[in-house]
Amino acid sequence: MLVRKCPPPLRASFSIVKAGLYYPPNSLKTRLCLRGRQMMYSYCAKQEIPHRRLGKLVVGREEQREYLSKMHAKAQALRAPPHWDHSADPQVLPTEILSGDAARERVPQLAREITSALWSPSTGIVDSAALLASLEKDIRDAGSTIACATRAVRIDSDTAATGVQSPGFVVQTVTIRRPRRLISLSRHTPHSRHGRQRALRTGHRLAICPR
Numbered sequence: 465m466l467v468r469k470c471p472p473p474l475r476a477s478f479s480i481v482k483a484g485l486y487y488p489p490n491s492l493k494t495r496l497c498l499r500g501r502q503m504m505y506s507y508c509a510k511q512e513i514p515h516r517r518l519g520k521l522v523v524g525r526e527e528q529r530e531y532l533s534k535m536h537a538k539a540q541a542l543r544a545p546p547h548w549d550h551s552a553d554p555q556v557l558p559t560e561i562l563s564g565d566a567a568r569e570r571v572p573q574l575a576r577e578i579t580s581a582l583w584s585p586s587t588g589i590v591d592s593a594a595l596l597a598s599l600e601k602d603i604r605d606a607g608s609t610i611a612c613a614t615r616a617v618r619i620d621s622d623t624a625a626t627g628v629q630s631p632g633f634v635v636q637t638v639t640i641r642r643p644r645r646l647i648s649l650s651r652h653t654p655h656s657r658h659g660r661q662r663a664l665r666t667g668h669r670l671a672i673c674p675r
């Protein structure tokens with residue numbers, strides 16, 4: 465089940481695929497970011513979602529040289545997170561320290577006071593609208609529910625709510641307003657005009673979702 469309060473973007477926009485440079489080395493955030501980046505590029509390639517590994521340059525003045533060196537050392541020391549595909553990316557977080565002049569060869573507009581830079585080739589961009597549309601299609605194709613403009617107020621295991629052993633959830637929701645875009649809802653959340661009005665009047669609805 466996908467629960468998303470905000471409407472999806474209406475026009476194409478690009479978001480950054482983060483490399484994982486800034487998070488603490490042993491954190492869950494780093495593990496998720498590294499593996500998530502790998503999965504993101506693989507998914508985009510498979511689904512033909514527009515994306516590019518543009519790379520990123522973190523630039524610094526003389527007094528920031530040490531900061532960039534430490535970031536580089538941290539990146540080099542990172543261990544592969546669980547399920548890492550080594551054949552796709554032999555290096556977990558590739559980085560390279562560049563001199564100011566080498567950085568200016570890539571970005572000629574950089575000021576002279578930039579004396580060092582960290583190059584991160586695995587940072588990229590993805591068309592987030594195309595990505596969301598593809599994820600939305602995957603969810604529908606799997607027979608799952610997308611409930612727009614709807615707030616989840618309570619989620620229980622199906623067993624706790626019904627007393628019957630069953631591998632699902634009972635989700636209690638409130639429709640906030642009419643969505644900008646009509647997206648079909650499952651049989652548990654009627655999408656007919658009548659169904660939506662009734663839901664608005666009564667407020668709460670229950671949707672039973674497979675795990």
Ligand SMILES: Cc1cc2nc3c(=O)[nH]c(=O)nc-3n(C[C@H](O)[C@H](O)[C@H](O)COP(=O)(O)OP(=O)(O)OC[C@H]3O[C@@H](n4cnc5c(N)ncnc54)[C@H](O)[C@@H]3O)c2cc1C
Pocket residue numbers: 467468469470478479480481482614615616617
């Ligand atoms: C301006 C901006 C730009 C960013 N750009 C990037 C970028 O380019 N690349 C990048 O990697 N990260 C970017 N980030 C960070 C990124 O958006 C977050 O790290 C990421 O979205 C966190 O994902 P999440 O699923 O944990 O939370 P969210 O993306 O916040 O998802 C939570 C969702 O749950 C919904 N929700 C909450 N409560 C309820 C409820 N009761 N019922 C129903 N729905 C509910 C919310 O409406 C929301 O849609 C950006 C952040 C901001 C603010």
